[in-house]
Amino acid sequence: MVGRLYVKRQAAFLLKFARATSNPELAAVLVEKAADLKAQAEPQPRAEDKSPVAPDVE
Template identity: 55%
Template sequence: MLGKTYLTKQASLLMKYARTTSDSELSAKLISKAADLKSQADPLPDKDQSPKAPDVSPDEQPGS
């Protein structure tokens, strides 16, 4: 599953390309795809919820 950060970044890039092209049909398609990616990203949690490595204690702070 793709993460929220990845989907949001891809949507932003598509919007950037849509603004730079002079082809209105291409621009509309890019905007549509960006909206689709944004709608996929919105319900996802803001932070990475992937499992931690087994050797990582949840109480452990980096550098301690």
């Protein structure tokens, strides 16, 4: 798995390049890719356990 810091730096580079280019279509693609990378770098929330719970019996 790629480190979170690496992915964040790659996203920052893509955003910097998107601001520097004069091609709006390329800028849009780069921003979208940066957003994908950022989402990939963020920790995913754990899914709640939806399995049935046994009733309390005394």
